[in-house]
Each structure stands twice: as C-alpha cells, then as structure tokens.
Amino acid sequence: MLCSKTSKDHSKANYCKVNHEAGIMDKYKMEPSKMATITPDGLPAVKYPSSKSPSDNLPSDGFCKGIRVTLDNNNMWNEFFRCKTEMIVTKQGSRMFPYCRFRISGLNLSRNYSLVMDIQPLDGSHYRWTGKSWQVAGKAEKHVTSQPFAHPESPSTGQHWMQNPVSFYKLKLTNNILDQDGNTILQPMHRYVPRLHVVQTDTAPKDINLNSPHVVTFTFPQTEFMAVLAYQNPQFAQLKVDYNPFAKGLKEDSSITFG
Template identity: 45%
Template sequence: MAARSLPPHLLPPPPAKRDNFGKSEDIIKIELENVSLWKQFSTVGTEMIITKKGRRMFPQLKVKVSGLNPSLRYILLLDIIPVDSFRYRFQDDNWQVVGGAEARLPDRVFIHPDSPATGEHWQNRTISFHRAKLTNNTLDGQGYIILHSLHKYQARVHVVETRDVMMWGGAQHTFTFPETQFITVTAYQNNKV
C-alpha cells in the first residue's frame, strides 16, 4: 500500500527556527515603500537605463523592514540577478525574445552604506538604495553592479545578521518583489515608459 500524506491544513506547524542564542528567530518582513510607482512601470514593462559610467536606478528601490532584533546588528545588501536566460529586443510595441543570454557576469552586491547597523536603526526609517549604480561596463573598477543590456533582471534585498562588515555568518534572509523586474537598456525603447 502506498504511503499517503496528510492535507496541508492538517499538518502540524513547522518548528520555529532557532538562532545561536536558543531564542525563536523573529519573522523578518520587508515591504516595498514606493510599490505604486514600481507597479506603474511594471504594467508597461520597466526599462532600466544602464551606462558605461554607471547610472542610478529609477525608480529607486526603497524598503521598510520589520521583525529585526533591535539590539543585533545587520547588513543590508542589494543584488540583481537574471530572471531568465534570454536576450530581448523591443519590436512591434513589446519586448520579444531574440536569442540566448550573454554569459553571466560576476555577481556584485551593493552594501547599504549604513551597514552594519542595529535592528533598531533599520526599523526606524525608510531604507533607500539610491546610491547603487548599474553599468554595462564589464571592466568596471568602481564596484558598480554590472549588467548586460537587453536582458531581464530582478532586484533582491538581503538582510544578514552580523557582528561586523567583515564577519558575516548569521542568519540571512532574501526578499524579492515581482514589481522590481526590469529590462536593461541604454535608452528607453517603449514610449509609455
């Protein structure tokens, strides 16, 4: 006789995660502060301009975090990862796949300049990643996030518990927002943008 599993609503709740101090881990949440602006762009297909010299993101990525332990220290990071393995072209008023993606570039992260800071610090403000710059310069020496033009990407925010910037190792939480997907361009293609 085959094993049967219980329906999800009858399963016991999973055990609470434990940190190094034996206390239950807080439930960390992040919400996108300027979600309405991101949704406006997302409905027409967000395009993000990248240049050789580096360009700041627009719309800006702003978040609000909760559920952190007020006395522990955390680093907040931004990275941007490919959504798929395709290259795109804007044709007939929409984005179409035209081939395979270029080889993935080295992953780079933008460490928020307030890092590391206490949970209390992060929870008492809107956190903006407006200083992060994107570039298509594969030889960039400035530390900007390097992306290929005409590829689709997803922004991610990471919250990492730490003792200091050089010693990461605590719990790490990663957050994505579907509205923050975008296609990289060197000039806007869609006139609705």
C-alpha cells in the first residue's frame, strides 16, 4: 500500500527539551502556514512533510542531557506518516496503532526513572476531510487536559528500562471529556503529537510534576496524527488493514480487534 508523496519539509527530525526550554507549540507554531496550500474555497489544506522512500525516513533518534531515545518502530511510523496518520478515538478508549515503542540508553543504571507519555495539540485548528485532503475548518476546540500516562513499570531502574524496548501499547484514546478510566482525552478532527517524558525520580508516577527540571521530553514528528471517529482517507484505511488485518471495523470477518 503506497501513499502519494509530498515534498520533504522537515529539517529537524525530532525534538527534545528540558522543562525551561521552548515548548512543543513553539517548535510547530509556524509550520501550518509553511506546509499549507490554498484550496478552491480559500481555506488551507494540510500538507504533511514526508520522506521520498523508506530509506529516507525521518530519523529515529533523539538525544538530550546524555539520554538517547530511539523510536524503535520508526519505519512503520514513517509509512503511516506519509499517508497522514489517523487515530480512532472512542468513548470507551481505543489503543493506538501503531503505538509508540522506544529504546532508551544513557540512563544511570542504579537510579530510578519513570517514563510518562502525554499527547499534545499540534496547532490551534479544527480540520475536516474534503474527500481528497485535510483542510482547516475553523478554530480548535479547547484542549481537555488528561492525566499523563505513566508506563506501568514506573518507577524502575535505568538498567531495567535500557535492557529491552519500552512499549506504550496500553495507552488509550477517548473523546469522552468525563473519562475517569485514565484514558487520554482528545478532540476528533484535531492534530496531535505524542511526547515521551523521562523523569529521574523515586516518587510514584501520579506525583510527578512534568514542569520539574528533572524532566527530559522527547518528541518525534513522524508520530503526529489526526484524531478521528472513523477513518476518513480510504488509502490510510487500507494501510491499516495491510499492517493490522484485525483492525476494528475495517475487516468484516475479523473476530479480534485492537482498540
């Protein structure tokens, strides 16, 4: 399954920060205008930066304060990114596919760390699918802040985190603004990007302050996605089937679902 390519527009492959540096919205705030073209009705259509081939993927590594984080399933994320990734959100919560899986190095072997993920709006717009492309449809709805999702094994030693890839497949996405189950609350038809926070701490994850100077944050642009209630782009829906034949609602004879 191949998707049409757009011109590559990313000079920065990934992004990391400590809490006092520029936030993620500062990095992205100029990009919608740089990546937009005007549609016949006068509104900008979203153009996602993309690589030309699998060998020209957006890089998988981020490095900050001596810590290296690698997006372990980078090839899959890049292929989905070229097809403008969509993620289903449901009232009960739906798991991401692909989910984020990382390899981590550079941690102190004996100190404890928590790994926490959250998902942030990428811009201030609400979108709609025209049948051919994504297009700005108005101002974004107010973002509902969710409790960040801590990896269930947090806190653990640096040695523990570095010995195997770390998967966040249990993180679920919901559009239920009253959710009490720990799911990440998102608005459909809005653009988002996941963030990984590495925190050196002995405290329980629920007590972590992500504004602490001990927090190091990693972001990979190829993991950005559009939150949707149902897949909009038929090419993308087919790509999901190609990678995940049991994708919910995409294969009539499936008895197993992801989400």
